[in-house]
Amino acid sequence: MAPTGSARRPGATRVPPVVLAFVLVPLLAEAFWVFWPALQGFSLSLTSWDGLSAPTFVGLGNFSEMLHDTVFRTAAINTVLWLLLFGGLSAALGLGAALLLQQERRGIGFYRAALFLPVVFSLVATALVWQAMYQPDGLINHVLQAVGLGGWKHAWLADQDTAFYAVIVPALWRQVGYVMVLYLAGLKGIDPVLYEAAKVDGATRVQQFRHITLPQLRSVNAVVLSVIVIDSLRSFDVVWALTRGGPYHSSELLSTYMYSTAFQSLRLGYGSALAVVIFVLAFGVIVSYLVRAFREAD
Amino acid sequence: MTAFNATRRGFLTGAGAIGAGALLSGCVTQTPSASAGKSGGPVTLQSNLSSPQAKTAMQAIVAAFDKRGDARAELNTVASETFRTQLPTYLTSANPPDVYTWYPGSVAESYAEKDLLLGLDDIWEKPELSGYSDALKTLCTSPSSSKKVFVPTSYYWWGMFYRKSNFAKWDVREPRTWDEFLDLCDKLKSKGVAPIGLGAGGDTPWVASAWFDYLDIRVNGATYHRELLAGKHRFDDPEIRKVFDKWDEVRPYFDPDGTAIPFQDATTALLQGRTGMMLIGTFFADAAPKNALDDLDFFQFPIIDPKVPVAEEAPTDGYFASARTKRADDAKELLRYLATAEAQELYLKSSSGTTLPTHPDAKDAGTPLVLKGRKLIEGAADLTQFFNRDSSDALQPTADTALVHYLAKPKEIGSILTTWQRGAQKIWSR
Numbered sequence: 001m002a003p004t005g006s007a008r009r010p011g012a013t014r015v016p017p018v019v020l021a022f023v024l025v026p027l028l029a030e031a032f033w034v035f036w037p038a039l040q041g042f043s044l045s046l047t048s049w050d051g052l053s054a055p056t057f058v059g060l061g062n063f064s065e066m067l068h069d070t071v072f073r074t075a076a077i078n079t080v081l082w083l084l085l086f087g088g089l090s091a092a093l094g095l096g097a098a099l100l101l102q103q104e105r106r107g108i109g110f111y112r113a114a115l116f117l118p119v120v121f122s123l124v125a126t127a128l129v130w131q132a133m134y135q136p137d138g139l140i141n142h143v144l145q146a147v148g149l150g151g152w153k154h155a156w157l158a159d160q161d162t163a164f165y166a167v168i169v170p171a172l173w174r175q176v177g178y179v180m181v182l183y184l185a186g187l188k189g190i191d192p193v194l195y196e197a198a199k200v201d202g203a204t205r206v207q208q209f210r211h212i213t214l215p216q217l218r219s220v221n222a223v224v225l226s227v228i229v230i231d232s233l234r235s236f237d238v239v240w241a242l243t244r245g246g247p248y249h250s251s252e253l254l255s256t257y258m259y260s261t262a263f264q265s266l267r268l269g270y271g272s273a274l275a276v277v278i279f280v281l282a283f284g285v286i287v288s289y290l291v292r293a294f295r296e297a298d
Numbered sequence: 299m300t301a302f303n304a305t306r307r308g309f310l311t312g313a314g315a316i317g318a319g320a321l322l323s324g325c326v327t328q329t330p331s332a333s334a335g336k337s338g339g340p341v342t343l344q345s346n347l348s349s350p351q352a353k354t355a356m357q358a359i360v361a362a363f364d365k366r367g368d369a370r371a372e373l374n375t376v377a378s379e380t381f382r383t384q385l386p387t388y389l390t391s392a393n394p395p396d397v398y399t400w401y402p403g404s405v406a407e408s409y410a411e412k413d414l415l416l417g418l419d420d421i422w423e424k425p426e427l428s429g430y431s432d433a434l435k436t437l438c439t440s441p442s443s444s445k446k447v448f449v450p451t452s453y454y455w456w457g458m459f460y461r462k463s464n465f466a467k468w469d470v471r472e473p474r475t476w477d478e479f480l481d482l483c484d485k486l487k488s489k490g491v492a493p494i495g496l497g498a499g500g501d502t503p504w505v506a507s508a509w510f511d512y513l514d515i516r517v518n519g520a521t522y523h524r525e526l527l528a529g530k531h532r533f534d535d536p537e538i539r540k541v542f543d544k545w546d547e548v549r550p551y552f553d554p555d556g557t558a559i560p561f562q563d564a565t566t567a568l569l570q571g572r573t574g575m576m577l578i579g580t581f582f583a584d585a586a587p588k589n590a591l592d593d594l595d596f597f598q599f600p601i602i603d604p605k606v607p608v609a610e611e612a613p614t615d616g617y618f619a620s621a622r623t624k625r626a627d628d629a630k631e632l633l634r635y636l637a638t639a640e641a642q643e644l645y646l647k648s649s650s651g652t653t654l655p656t657h658p659d660a661k662d663a664g665t666p667l668v669l670k671g672r673k674l675i676e677g678a679a680d681l682t683q684f685f686n687r688d689s690s691d692a693l694q695p696t697a698d699t700a701l702v703h704y705l706a707k708p709k710e711i712g713s714i715l716t717t718w719q720r721g722a723q724k725i726w727s728r
Contacts, residue, residue: 155554248700248703264383267692
């Protein structure tokens with residue numbers, strides 16, 4: 001569609017100002033709110049700063065400190081564990097719920113809505129409700145007592161052995177509904193003829209699931225995977241509201257450690273260095289995912 | 299200073315981009331921009347007193363100040379945890395809130411030495427403040443600049459609080475010595491009551507620091523304690539081990555839920571008689587029902603070593619102002635009013651009334667509890683503020699982690715103290 005030489009007038013290829021504005025304004029906003037602060041954050045990560053005096057340059061000191069920082073190690077391991085547990089379970093449970101609730105039956109809408117409902121609530125509000133349930137005299141311990149499992153009673157959020165897992169539950173509770181909706185949409189898109197053909201051929205339910213449902217869900221899987229990875233790396237609110245990374249750092253994630261180092265201990269240089277690590281991790285995951293996605297598309 | 303401001307804002311938005319943004323931007327409270335000069339709208343009074351009774355009391359004070367007509371003030375109440383983490387941002391911003399509720403001593407000094415606090419020497423000469431005690435004058439003077447930077451308005455005491463009716467029911471009495479205290483704990487435990495409530499769970503882990511403070515000032519003395527918090531001693535010194543040896547003696551009597559519930563819930567447990575007593579400051583009464591107030595009593599934290607001069611924790615509360623306020627004259631007018639006996643009595647009347655006013659002519663609530671508290675403080679050889687007030691807010695999280703860890707795994711005290719020292723070192727050398 002290149003314009004021919006004769007038809008070309010000076011200025012014909014000039015982009016109309018409105019279009020230019022549509023490109024430049026978001027770019028400026030993006031530059032101001034994302035790129036510039038990210039660069040500032042990186043430059044801060046090379047300093048030692050208490051938020052009040054002028055920052056002093058320490059080079060890569062913050063990053064080398066991280067290598068020997070046991071809390072950082074705990075937070076990094078927990079973040080990976082979070083990614084695997086939260087990610088794996090929400091995908092598995094979401095798919096399970098979608099398979100269970102895909103048939104059109106009377107009242108099925110109610111169950112779908114019920115499972116999706118937690119997504120609507122703010123995660124901080126969700127966390128507060130769960131906090132009340134986890135209390136030593138809260139609902140969970142009462143139920144355990146009532147069904148004769150009194151020995152299992154526990155200060156769930158105050159014990160380093162249980163705090164991390166106790167925090168994952170509300171996060172999962174919310175994520176499962178979201179993933180379920182994605183899978184439901186994917187399942188609706190599968191042509192029923194495929195199943196009918198398989199039935200004629202005598203395929204069992206398991207075989208149908210393995211050879212029709214799973215391959216047909218490939219594109220949805222990619223969406224779910226990226227949503228899960230991004231959601232787990234940015235998990236902060238639910239942990240902060242429930243335990244603030246405690247007791248003694250047992251439920252610490254990189255994000256909560258960054259926040260507490262920067263804004264509670266007021267070590268903003270080290271906090272920025274942690275933010276850089278999170279940024280690099282998230283960026284790495286997203287880029288490697290995009291590269292793979294593009295390659296598959298080709 | 300402009301470049302510095304830009305950097306700070308840059309970092310905040312950067313953090314926002316990565317994930318904490320919603321939290322941060324939701325918390326920062328900006329005052330409407332005002333033109334330079336001495337009066338550009340009402341003085342903003344940024345307050346962290348968010349419990350219902352205290353908030354009502356603050357509203358009453360602001361209303362009374364506005365009625366006088368010298369200047370106008372606007373109350374802005376912020377949740378205390380948000381207030382604490384945002385305070386450096388408020389004070390370094392170009393257009394900060396004017397007057398703040400906060401604490402004197404080394405916490406204020408950390409800002410004063412950076413020139414972020416308004417010098418208040420002139421109003422300390424005025425009749426409202428000239429009669430204040432010398433101890434308060436020293437407490438409110440910045441050591442780095444020798445300027446007064448703080449206006450104290452009330453103080454309170456920490457003690458072992460209990461319900462009189464419960465002690466009568468259990469047939470026990472206030473102990474005086476450490477051994478009597480252990481006996482009392484034994485007796486309560488045998489009656490099926492958790493002897494000592496704590497409330498270091500949820501978002502109030504700092505309550506556990508009171509135990510550390512008191513054991514340290516009873517075992518090593520207040521001077522050593524202040525030096526420790528200033529970085530002149532180490533947390534893994536043998537002196538500190540002695541503190542935890544004493545704590546070990548009484549730890550089995552702590553409520554097992556002590557680190558699982560915040561102090562407000564621990565207060566409920568105390569009032570309902572599920573725990574016997576609790577080391578806490580009088581502020582906990584703000585959350586107690588009015589009819590329970592008359593039944594509350596306290597005893598002094600037991601003496602451990604009679605040779606150590608008796609010190610008590612008596613944190614002082616009050617106000618300071620930002621050095622960058624655009625309404626310095628009006629801000630000082632407000633501070634002067636807050637220092638009057640009238641304003642302080644007004645506060646006591648509207649709140650739970652368990653604090654003591656700083657103005658020598660201001661009448662306290664006059665209840666037996668308050669009289670006893672006043673006597674406790676007046677009889678002390680030395681006064682400390684509290685862990686974070688005698689050190690810094692930045693050091694408090696290191697104590698929270700260490701002490702909650704100790705309460706869960708007391709046998710690991712050796713490694714806990716090493717970690718604590720390492721964490722504190724990072725703050726001191728920051």
